[in-house]
Amino acid sequence: MKKNIILLILSVVLIYPIQAQKYITKDGVIDIFSETSFFTIKAKNQKVASILNVENGEIVASTLVRSFKFREALVEEHFNENYMESHLFPKALFKGKITNYSEIDLSKDGTYKVIIEGTFSLHGETRNLKTPCTLVVKSGTISGKTEFYVSLQNYKIKIEDQYKDRIKDEIKLEIHFDYKPM
Numbered sequence: 001m002k003k004n005i006i007l008l009i010l011s012v013v014l015i016y017p018i019q020a021q022k023y024i025t026k027d028g029v030i031d032i033f034s035e036t037s038f039f040t041i042k043a044k045n046q047k048v049a050s051i052l053n054v055e056n057g058e059i060v061a062s063t064l065v066r067s068f069k070f071r072e073a074l075v076e077e078h079f080n081e082n083y084m085e086s087h088l089f090p091k092a093l094f095k096g097k098i099t100n101y102s103e104i105d106l107s108k109d110g111t112y113k114v115i116i117e118g119t120f121s122l123h124g125e126t127r128n129l130k131t132p133c134t135l136v137v138k139s140g141t142i143s144g145k146t147e148f149y150v151s152l153q154n155y156k157i158k159i160e161d162q163y164k165d166r167i168k169d170e171i172k173l174e175i176h177f178d179y180k181p182m
Helices: 002-015 073-083
Strands: 022-035 040-053 058-064 091-098 110-122 125-138 141-151 170-181
Touching: 022 058, 040 073, 040 170, 091 125, 110 141
Parallel strands: none
Antiparallel strands: 022 040, 022 170, 040 058, 058 091, 091 110, 110 125, 125 141, 141 170
């Protein structure tokens, strides 16, 4: 498992060459949540790698799907085997940039409302994604928070007929990164 995480981080780093104007996290967090009267789906992934280029606002983030942890082992197994098919589609990847980057100055402490736009790849499908995000710069670190919904249908994640009324199509993702200079 550690070997896979190291390979994941290396692949993210190789996508964007190392320069002093890049910030990195290896332990970003994604929480997923969905609730119906029958089921609550809740999981946390604390092994998300991301790089933020403060010269141009480009962002890349990647994680292994198997890194999502559920309270119940059986739910986690169904998530990986039946729905996400982690053996076939092991990674989730976002590549994009801050669209209003010229309006902010990440060299100064402060709170910045930004729009992030790019592509999100999951379960073998790639879709455009645009979401608001809050960046907080303080004492040489940059924290980013965002949340958005992912449609299971858009990413061709199949739900068995007997569970269609118990699992929502829209799953909420809450994302938090604490970047440090490379």
